[in-house]
Amino acid sequence: xxxxxxxxxxxxxxxxxxxxxxxxxxxxxxxxxxxxxxxxxxxxxxxxxxxxxxxxxxxxxxxxxxxxxxxxxxxxxxxxxxxxxxxxxxxxxxxxxxxxxxxxxxxxxxxxxxxxxxxxxxxxxxxxxxxxxxxxxxxxxxxxxxxxxxxxxxxxxxxxxxxxxxxxxxxxxxxxxxxxxxxxxxxxxxxxxxxxxxxxxxxxxxxxxxxxxxxxxxxxxxxxxxxxxxxxxxxxxxxxxxxxxxxxxxxxxxxxxxxxxxxxxxxxxxxxxxxxxxxxxxxxxxxxxxxxxxxxxxxxxxxxxxxxxxxxxxxxxxxxxxxxxxxxxxxxxxxxxxxxxxxxxxxxxxxxxxxxxxxxxxxxxxxxxxxxxxxxxxxxxxxxxxxxxxxxxxxxxxxxxxxxxxxxxxxxxxxxxxxxxxxxxxxxxxxxxxx
Amino acid sequence: xxxxxxxxxxxxxxxxxxxxxxxxxxxxxxxxxxxxxxxxxxxxxxxxxxxxxxxxxxxxxxxxxxxxxxxxxxxxxxxxxxxxxxxxxxxxxxxxxxxxxxxxxxxxxxxxxxxxxxxxxxxxxxxxxxxxxxxxxxxxxxxxxxxxxxxxxxxxxxxxxxxxxxx
Ligand SMILES: Cc1cc2nc3c(=O)[nH]c(=O)nc-3n(C[C@H](O)[C@H](O)[C@H](O)COP(=O)(O)O)c2cc1C
Ligand code: FES
Numbered sequence: 188x189x190x191x192x193x194x195x196x197x198x199x200x201x202x203x204x205x206x207x208x209x210x211x212x213x214x215x216x217x218x219x220x221x222x223x224x225x226x227x228x229x230x231x232x233x234x235x236x237x238x239x240x241x242x243x244x245x246x247x248x249x250x251x252x253x254x255x256x257x258x259x260x261x262x263x264x265x266x267x268x269x270x271x272x273x274x275x276x277x278x279x280x281x282x283x284x285x286x287x288x289x290x291x292x293x294x295x296x297x298x299x300x301x302x303x304x305x306x307x308x309x310x311x312x313x314x315x316x317x318x319x320x321x322x323x324x325x326x327x328x329x330x331x332x333x334x335x336x337x338x339x340x341x342x343x344x345x346x347x348x349x350x351x352x353x354x355x356x357x358x359x360x361x362x363x364x365x366x367x368x369x370x371x372x373x374x375x376x377x378x379x380x381x382x383x384x385x386x387x388x389x390x391x392x393x394x395x396x397x398x399x400x401x402x403x404x405x406x407x408x409x410x411x412x413x414x415x416x417x418x419x420x421x422x423x424x425x426x427x428x429x430x431x432x433x434x435x436x437x438x439x440x441x442x443x444x445x446x447x448x449x450x451x452x453x454x455x456x457x458x459x460x461x462x463x464x465x466x467x468x469x470x471x472x473x474x475x476x477x478x479x480x481x482x483x484x485x486x487x488x489x490x491x492x493x494x495x496x497x498x499x500x501x502x503x504x505x506x507x508x509x510x511x512x513x514x515x516x517x518x519x520x521x522x523x524x525x526x527x528x529x530x531x532x533x534x535x536x537x538x539x540x541x542x543x544x545x546x547x548x549x550x551x552x553x554x555x556x557x558x559x560x561x562x563x564x565x566x567x568x569x570x571x572x573x574x575x576x577x578x579x580x581x582x583x584x585x586x587x588x589x590x591x592x593x594x595x596x597x598x599x600x601x602x603x604x605x606x607x608x609x610x611x612x613x614x615x616x617x618x619x620x621x622x
Numbered sequence: 623x624x625x626x627x628x629x630x631x632x633x634x635x636x637x638x639x640x641x642x643x644x645x646x647x648x649x650x651x652x653x654x655x656x657x658x659x660x661x662x663x664x665x666x667x668x669x670x671x672x673x674x675x676x677x678x679x680x681x682x683x684x685x686x687x688x689x690x691x692x693x694x695x696x697x698x699x700x701x702x703x704x705x706x707x708x709x710x711x712x713x714x715x716x717x718x719x720x721x722x723x724x725x726x727x728x729x730x731x732x733x734x735x736x737x738x739x740x741x742x743x744x745x746x747x748x749x750x751x752x753x754x755x756x757x758x759x760x761x762x763x764x765x766x767x768x769x770x771x772x773x774x775x776x777x778x779x780x781x782x783x784x785x786x787x788x789x
Contacts, residue, residue: 191760191761270651279757280754280755280757281755282715282716282717282754282755282759283716283717283755283759284757284759285757285758285759285760285761287757288757288758313649319757320697320699321699321711321753321756321757321766321771322757322771323766323769323770323771324771354649356649358658358659359658359659359662360658360697360699361658361661361662361697361698361699361700362697362698362699362700362753363696363697363698364754364755375658376650376655376658377652377654377655378652378654378655378656378657378658378683378685378693379654379693380692380693380696381696381697396650396651396652396655439759439760440760441717441759441760441762442717442720442721442759443720443721447759447760447761447762448760449760483715483716483755514759516716516717516759518720521720522720527716527719527720530714530715530716530719531715531716534715534716534754534755537754538754540696
């Protein structure tokens with residue numbers, strides 16, 4: 188549902204069906220809407236059976252990397268010799284992305300049910316839901332929902348009377364984008380600085396508290412109850428283009444569109460239709476200049492590339508970008524691409540955890556060079572310097588934050604070189620954006 | 623106890639707050655894991671986290687004060703010095719930026735009398751900062767006033783918001 192707008196007829200409404208419906212937030216309201224039937228069913232299945240259904244569904248991680256969810260679950264030890272953990276990644280901080288916020292605000296029990304099912308599949312008695320510190324409303328809703336689920340006996344030592352233990356706790360972040368990176372998130376729960384860890388070991392071997400751990404995004408987990416209820420074949424059939432990209436996906440659309448919001452589409456849907464039809468197009472009298480389809484960490488698409496892009500993992504790559512977290516940022520012809528590239532780099536410079544030199548220094552220098560260009564002091568060598576720096580920042584660090592800073596810089600220079608050159612020639616001055 | 627006390631440190635983790643921390647600690651296999659929650663509890667009680675408070679947290683969780691400070695300084699939401707009664711966070715990252723977010727931040731600075739980002743207004747009521755993406759980019763510009771998450775704030779709406787919180 189194009190929350191906060193009315194549903195568009197071309198959406199495929201699964202996860203977002205109850206966005207805006209306050210009654211769906213309550214335990215009873217959720218049960219009335221079919222909630223907790225999937226969990227009941229899974230309580231009668233073996234962990235391998237549950238994992239196999241998710242594997243067969245083709246569900247891929249919605250946190251950014253698109254890793255097959257069932258396969259990830261299958262990496263957990265089958266013979267449990269020590270405690271296992273599930274982490275739910277609700278750190279949602281990737282610029283352009285605001286879908287997990289709505290899932291938690293409107294359908295908290297969908298997430299709780301998804302977590303509980305995943306816990307049974309990977310034999311984890313405890314789940315930590317890591318919610319970014321700024322999400323005060325989602326926190327309040329989730330806290331109440333978890334309390335209710337405990338009070339109803341759905342969670343706890345004897346979940347739904349099954350004799351199985353399912354515990355779930357919220358853990359509040361404190362302002363750090365990097366804690367969305369899975370191993371940084373685990374460090375953060377452990378009471379450490381949010382520095383990503385070198386892999387291997389991977390979380391399934393040594394994750395939270397060095398114990399076997401699976402981590403999934405909010406949207407990934409919220410999709411699981413639907414797959415259990417309606418079957419892997421139903422989910423797999425939700426596909427408009429490449430059979431490797433199936434299911435529905437929430438696209439958060441923001442920036443210069445008439446109706447920003449969360450739109451749920453079947454993967455493979457054209458980006459052109461998302462922008463012009465569902466979102467009502469760019470603002471009046473303006474034209475589309477660029478789009479970042481997958482959150483700020485993926486490359487810019489220019490207008491032509493955007494209009495030819497199919498929204499799935501492969502389609503976004505073919506168009507010259509990535510699906511990422513599906514945070515779609517739309518820029519019209521009023522946007523100053525040099526200034527906005529600097530502003531994106533500034534985000535990464537601010538959020539770098541600073542343990543890798545290429546990232547700490549690279550992000551900071553990228554901002555400085557871009558600022559110099561904006562100030563009218565750039566020279567023709569600066570673009571090459573930025574590209575060289577971006578090269579040094581790609582594929583060389585513990586996590587990909589550094590690469591994510593390089594992506595908009597490289598694609599910005601490549602696709603909007605004329606705007607950079609206008610600054611270098613002194614033909615352009617920076618302006619603050621207005622609505 | 624005023625929310626933004628700067629008087630000598632009196633322990634935070636006594637009575638109900640201590641009991642609350644114990645409930646949280648029971649969820650984790652290590653005491654260290656209680657660090658982020660404990661720092662939140664200090665900030666809730668005192669409005670900010672002083673060096674003395676960090677030393678208390680260290681003692682309660684069996685860590686060193688230096689370790690606690692190392693962690694507290696990593697996370698941007700912990701206030702390591704006193705801030706205004708109304709702490710305003712305005713997102714100015716790209717998606718909000720192209721929708722006029724810098725104008726919203728400027729309007730807050732002007733109408734609260736803060737003057738500069740990060741500075742507290744002379745009456746001690748306001749501190750305004752720019753922050754990175756608040757995860758609500760479809761509602762430009764989101765603004766946090768303490769724990770109140772406001773959506774679709776424009777520069778024009780700022781005077782009204784400031785008036786409401788000043789009342
Ligand atoms: C710098 C960085 C930030 C990230 N932030 C998030 C985030 O906020 N939320 C999220 O779900 N995944 C985020 N990820 C991806 C996670 O590391 C991880 O891949 C994901 O949570 C796995 O869940 P999934 O398989 O369900 O997608 C981030 C990754 C990096 C490198
Ligand atoms: S960019 Fe402002 S909330 Fe995301």
